[in-house]
Amino acid sequence: MFPTPPGLYDAALERLKTRLADEFPERSSVPRERFVMTERLADKVLSEQKSTTIRYDRDRVEYPAGPVLPLYAAAEQAPHDEYRCLARLRVLSVRYSTFNGLTEADARSDGFSSLDELLGTLQHFYGRIMPDDTVCIYEFALERTATKQKTLAWNVVLQSASV
Numbered sequence: 001m002f003p004t005p006p007g008l009y010d011a012a013l014e015r016l017k018t019r020l021a022d023e024f025p026e027r028s029s030v031p032r033e034r035f036v037m038t039e040r041l042a043d044k045v046l047s048e049q050k051s052t053t054i055r056y057d058r059d060r061v062e063y064p065a066g067p068v069l070p071l072y073a074a075a076e077q078a079p080h081d082e083y084r085c086l087a088r089l090r091v092l093s094v095r096y097s098t099f100n101g102l103t104e105a106d107a108r109s110d111g112f113s114s115l116d117e118l119l120g121t122l123q124h125f126y127g128r129i130m131p132d133d134t135v136c137i138y139e140f141a142l143e144r145t146a147t148k149q150k151t152l153a154w155n156v157v158l159q160s161a162s163v
Contacts, residue, residue, distance in 0.1 A: 031065035050111030100131035
């Protein structure tokens with residue numbers, strides 16, 4: 001869990017980074033600056049049918065760059081670097097699992113109707129994932145601070161292709 005006050009969050013983040021270095025010494029740890037999802041999945045976040053997102057990188061493990069990260073939606077046919085910012089997500093927790101350690105409960109919290117659907121979608125987005133590969137599971141809550149109209153109107157082009 002990540003506490004809200006900045007000083008407490010910073011301390012929790014440092015403990016997490018130390019833990020990642022100990023548990024995954026062969027991988028670099030990288031901060032996640034934002035979440036990018038297809039419009040279909042982003043809509044599930046906005047309707048509160050999705051409270052987690054699972055991320056995978058074969059060579060790295062990640063951690064949240066801050067307690068609140070922006071959510072961007074990518075149209076199915078849009079260029080890879082054109083996204084719309086829809087909302088802000090408060091990171092409640094982050095945990096790590098093997099790909100074959102994912103459960104039906106993980107699938108439901110991620111907005112899928114079954115574990116098979118989740119696993120297939122992850123393989124579609126990331127390519128082949130081996131059973132013992134590590135995935136990162138972020139639990140989040142939708143921030144209610146910005147007006148929906150204001151955030152939906154914020155169209156951006158991101159410089160970096162990392163998502």
